[in-house]
Every structure is written in C-alpha cells, then in structure tokens.
Amino acid sequence: MATKTDVSSSTCVDGYGSAIGMPQLCTDWAGNQVFWLVITLVAIFFVLSRLALPRISAVISERQGTITNDLAAAENLKSEAVQAEEAYKKALEDARLEASKIIEAAKVEIKQELDVAIQKADADISVKAVASEDAISEIRKDALANVKSLAKDITSELVKVLGGKVDAKALTAVINKKMKG
Amino acid sequence: MANSADAKNEGLIFHPMDQFIVEPLFGAGPVQWYTVTNVTLWMALSVVALILIMVVGTSKRALVPSRAQSVGELAYGFVHKMVEDVAGKDAIPYFPYIMTLFMFIVLSNFLGLLPMSFTTTSHIAVTAVMAMLVFLSVSIIGFVKNGLGFLSLFWISSAPLALRPALALIEIISYFVRPVSHSIRLAGNMMAGHAVIKVFAAFAGVALISPLSVVAITAMYALEILVSFIQAYVFAILTCVYLKDALHPHH
C-alpha cells in the first residue's frame, strides 16, 4: 500500500512507531535479515557439525555398545547360572547315587554281620542245648539211680518189716525189671 | 493504515503487526544490512540456546543422560530418524544441514513465543532464504548425483504416455513453487498466530471482555506452542522429501 507519511522514520514505520502495512513485506529490512540469518545459520552449522553432533553420536553409540556389552554379559551370566544349576543337579544326582550305594553296602554288611551273629548264636544255642541235654540225661540218670536205690531201700525195708529176708540180687533184678517197664 | 495517527487516539488500539518491526538495537537511524537489530539479538539468542542445549547440556557425556543431555539426544535422534526414514540411508551425509535448519527454526519459534520477543521466523525474508537454500542445494545435488537423469523426476513413466506432457508441466510448476510454499508456510503460520494473540491482547483493554480475551490468549498460546514445533517439523520433513527426490528421482 503506497503510503506517504511525512513523519515516518522509514518507509515501513510511521511517525508513531507503528508498522505501515506488513513489516514482512518491507524490502528495506530484507538485507539486514538475510545477512544476520546467514551468519546465524553458519554459526549453528559449525556448532552442530564440529561440537554437538559428533559428541552426541559418540555418546549414543557408546551407550549402545555398553548396552550390547551388558546384554552379552547378562547372557553369559545366565548361561553360567544354567551351567551351575546343571552342575548342582548333577552333584545332587551323584550324591543320591552315592547315598543309595552306601545304604546298599551297609545293608549287605549288616546282613552279613547279622548272619554271622545268628550262626554264632545258633552254634552257641546248639552247644548249650547239647550241654543241657547232657545235664538233663545226667540228671535223669541220677534220678533213675536214686529211684533205683530208693526203691531198693524201701523194698528192703518193707521186706525187713514184713519179716522177710532180703535177697539183694533178686531185689535188684526185680526192680530193674519193673523200672524197664 | 494511512490514518494510523488518528487511530492512536481511539480507545481500542490494534497494532498487531508492530511486533514484527525490525529496529536497530542501539540508537535510531536507517537499518543497513550490517546494522545490529533485534533480528541480530534474537538470532544470537537462538544460537545461545542451541549451544546451551546441544553443547553445554551434553558436555558430561554421561551414559545415563541428565535432563539437558536427554533433550539434546532426543533432538538428535528425532531428526536423524526422520532423515533416515524419509530421505533414505544415503541422505545421512546431509543430516547436519537438515539438523541446522530444524534447530534454528524450532529455537526461533519457541524464543518468539516469549512475551516482548521478536520472531525471526515470522519474516518471509528469513524463511525465503532458507527455502531457497534448500531448493538450490537440492536441485544442485540432484543434477550432480543423477546428471540429466534428474529430469526424469518430471517425466512420470508410470502414467499413460498421452498424459505425460501435461503431468510434466504440472510437475515442473509444482517443483518451482516448492520454495514459495515452503517459506510462506512457516512465516505465515508464525505471523498469523502472533498477530491473533496480539489482537486478543488488544481486546483485553476492554474490561467487559477481558476475561474472555485472557482465556483466548491462553488457548492461542497453547496452540502456538504446538504450531511452533509442527512447523519446524514440517519444514525439516519437506526438506527430507525434496532431498529424497533429488537422490532418487525415479518414481
């Protein structure tokens, strides 16, 4: 818009400091803006390409590397843990096997000992049984002998009381005959 | 506009465009191309912000990033992924250039949202230079990489033969219109948002509607934060698209 104000300080600003039309379309300022824009863009470009971007990309790749390494380490640790678990399981299995073996051996040993003890006891018992049988037969013999002598005595006494005469040989033969059954 | 002298005396004063005036920082006088102006100040602040975020923030090189460092890494990763996804793997060498444009636009947009600030990206002169840089460099890259094969960008071999000349004309027009839409999209979005906020701010002078005005300014401000980022993203992604066309002109 063609405006002719006498008091304007430039072609785009009126005397009151207000814009005439659109400041964006004022060609007087374009050179200034372009000049400073180019300087700004060059400054930003150098700051970014020399300082910021290499640093940030280095940090990001470093972080990526660290994360990858950590993940690999974690993977290693995990496999180690799995291995340890397997070893533990194996050890447990071995121990169980060992224990059952020991138990088996102990059982066998105990059985053997028991057998030995039983045999010994059996032997003892048989020895003692023989001895007691002997003793019993002895006692029986004694008792028979006693019975015989007692019977002889009683019979001879009875005979004496009845006024007979004791024939010792005949008495003994009778008693022996009676005793035999 | 001519009678803005009279407008000074009215109760409701609209000067939504005054925030875009370029003025010298020191003293008065005409703005020469070398004059230190508010353009210089806010562009320098964007460089300072860039150094704070991308250089100072990442100076510790921590493996577990701090907040500032993760902002820088986020920006890097965002643009890097965008270049890789949209323009392809062989566009990675051009990544610093796209990063430069993206960071400048996004920082200028956000700095421009500060009250009393000057939005450098709201000026067509600024965005046009960036768009022309992209347009020229993309054209040069296209011709250097593909030779005359770059012209096959306009000759769509998948279309019927009869349609091809017409399509070629359309393609050529759209190719040369690219820097226009590329630059005015950014400048127009930034300018429109700031001007609307300024208009609402002028309404805040009327007591009756000032609460509504404040609410509207807040809502517009939230929208502008979104737009600031989206426009920087769109500028960068369109640069990637153009770069992809230059590197792989065959449809």
Add this chain to the structure above:
Amino acid sequence: MEGDIVQMGAYIGAGLACTGMGGAAVGVGHVVGNFIAGALRNPSAAAGQTATMFIGIAFAEALGIFSFLVALLLMFAV
C-alpha cells in the same frame, strides 16, 4: 476516488482469497481424519505413517498458503 475503488476491490479480493484457506482447512482435516480412521483400524502400522501424514498435510496446506499469499499481496502489495 479512483484509488479508493482500487483499494476496495483489493480488499474484497483479499477477503475472497481467504475462502481458499477454508478449503485448505477442509483438506487438512480430511487427511488427518482419514489417517486416524486408518490408525484405529490398524494401530500397529500408524507409527510408521505419521511422517506420511505430515507430508500430506503439508501438501494440502500448500494451496491454502497460496490463497493466503494472494490475500496478503492484495492487501499490502497491490
């Protein structure tokens, strides 16, 4: 008097040009709406197509920008 008529015509033309921006708004809404409809059907594919959506938005918006540019030129440059 003649200048005033030219100015009036320029302003009316600027206002008419602004209707084109409405078309761009419709286009952008169409792009995003269809993107969201597709994304809800297949959310796993949505993340990879966000860039495509923004490119589509940018192209749809470009024509609105041209009408905006015409309006600006009519307002301030003619």
